[in-house]
Amino acid sequence: VINVLKRMELSNWGRRVLPALLLVSLATQAEDSCAQGQVVAQERVDIAIRSPERLILRVGSQGGRIDVIQFQVGSLPGSGPIPGVSSGGNPVTVMAKSKKISGRMLLTADSSIPLTNALGDTIPFGEVSWTGGGDMPSGVFGGQHGQILFSSTAKNVMGTMSFSYANRSYVPAGTYIGQVLFTLSAP
Amino acid sequence: MEMLKRASTAVLAILCSLWFVSPVMAESDVAVGGSAQARLDFRVEIPTVLFLQLGSGGAVIDRITFTVNEVPPTPIQGVSSGGNPVPVTARGLVPTGNTITLTADSSIAMTDGTNSVPFTEVSWSAAGDFSGGTFTGVAGQQLDQFTDSGNRTGTYTFSYANSTYRPTGTYDGQVTYTLSSP
Numbered sequence: 001v002i003n004v005l006k007r008m009e010l011s012n013w014g015r016r017v018l019p020a021l022l023l024v025s026l027a028t029q030a031e032d033s034c035a036q037g038q039v040v041a042q043e044r045v046d047i048a049i050r051s052p053e054r055l056i057l058r059v060g061s062q063g064g065r066i067d068v069i070q071f072q073v074g075s076l077p078g079s080g081p082i083p084g085v086s087s088g089g090n091p092v093t094v095m096a097k098s099k100k101i102s103g104r105m106l107l108t109a110d111s112s113i114p115l116t117n118a119l120g121d122t123i124p125f126g127e128v129s130w131t132g133g134g135d136m137p138s139g140v141f142g143g144q145h146g147q148i149l150f151s152s153t154a155k156n157v158m159g160t161m162s163f164s165y166a167n168r169s170y171v172p173a174g175t176y177i178g179q180v181l182f183t184l185s186a187p
Numbered sequence: 188m189e190m191l192k193r194a195s196t197a198v199l200a201i202l203c204s205l206w207f208v209s210p211v212m213a214e215s216d217v218a219v220g221g222s223a224q225a226r227l228d229f230r231v232e233i234p235t236v237l238f239l240q241l242g243s244g245g246a247v248i249d250r251i252t253f254t255v256n257e258v259p260p261t262p263i264q265g266v267s268s269g270g271n272p273v274p275v276t277a278r279g280l281v282p283t284g285n286t287i288t289l290t291a292d293s294s295i296a297m298t299d300g301t302n303s304v305p306f307t308e309v310s311w312s313a314a315g316d317f318s319g320g321t322f323t324g325v326a327g328q329q330l331d332q333f334t335d336s337g338n339r340t341g342t343y344t345f346s347y348a349n350s351t352y353r354p355t356g357t358y359d360g361q362v363t364y365t366l367s368s369p
Contacts, residue, residue: 057223058215068228076238076278077338084229092227095215115231119283123231165231170336172283176231185222 055105056097057184059161061088066179071165081129084163091160094136096184098155105157107149108183111141115178123176127166134159141180149182237287238278239366241343243269248361253309253347265309265345272342275317280336281368289331290365293322297360304358308348315341322362330364 060067067088075082086092098105111125125141132138136159137150150157216223242249249269257263267273279287293306306322313319316339318331333339 055218055221055223056215057218057225059225059227062215066226066228068230071229071231073231073233073280074236076236076280115229121283125229128229163229170278170280170338171233172336173233173235173280173285174282176233178229180227180229182225182227183222184216184218184224 053186054097054099055184055186056095056099057107057182058093058095059182060086060092067092069163071163073165073167075167077168077170079167081164082167084128084165086163091131091133091162094134094157094159094161096152096157098184098186103186104151104153105155106151106185106187107157108185109141109147109149110145110181110183111143111147111178112145113178114143115176117172117174117176119172119174121172121174121176123169123171123178125178125180127169128163129166130161130163132159132161136161233280235282235285235368236278236280237366237368238276239289239364240274240276241364242267242273249273251345253345253349255347255349257349259352260348260350263347263349265347267345272314272344275313275315275341275343277316277331277333277339277366278337279333279366279368283335285335285368287333287337287366287368288329289317290367291322291328291330292326292363292365293324293328293360294326295360296324297358299354299356299358302354302356302358304353304360306360306362308350309345310348311343311345313341313343315339317341317343 065088067086069084069086069092071082071084073082094107096105096107111128114122114124116122124143126143129140130138135150135152135154135157139149141147216225218224247269249267251265251267251273253263253265255263277287277289281287293309296303296305298304305324307324310321311319316331316333320330322328331339
């Protein structure tokens, strides 16, 4: 493009601005010349601008806030699962989108660090499961890195998650906190 | 005019750069290539919870009956109106290192309305997680103590010592069991 421009008699302003205009243009072909003064040569230039591959993931509230899923255990183990309540919307929204990406879109979870209380007692994330809604399948955290939650060729995946604590083990009373990291990738 | 052209060039350059820079937000995340990430925090609140059951469940209070058809000092085995032996369950969720204590209050003696029989005449053998013993006829007699959360199960089999000659009659009494944690 630069060589072509050099061969055109352009003003300084044109030489600076034209490349930028060409870059932001979504047109895939350009045959028009843009010049001031006498045109001494013309050449066709094909310009292809590829929109960058983009992945969008949302789990819970939009923006920078991390939602908290809280389980209030009021019964003994074996009495049935305890439903979780999110500090954001209930059920928890999951939105995964890919733009200009061919192939599969993969959502994984890292739940390898267990829930821990102030005394160091732990509850594995294997005690936490969810019921999926929409495009989101149901499952149980594996307490591991890279647990595949879904693999899809769709460009848009919209769903929800409703979490439950199994409450099947006798663990020390206390407040246990932990975090799960969700990763959307297009391998 | 030249300044206007330069300003336009700068604005275009900024717009071009913004087009290619991905806005990264958590916990909704947008990424160009690579991967997008989002997090969820989890919190499990477990308060202290205690559960105790002796005999039949629910509101039913079982009765242990000793039919004394032998002269002293022959012990008499009790028969429960519920299951035999008497099932005992003590469950608890407590913080690490905390104790769970099972106590009995047998301070009010059995009576027929006129005469009484102290609970010290009643003992029990235990199976499972519990210990056998004899009632002391006081409030707050410690029967067992456990540490940490858990589900403890076992059985009691009661017997009446029949150690003394007493007036004939039907003697009724009640023992209250308490499971507690500090």
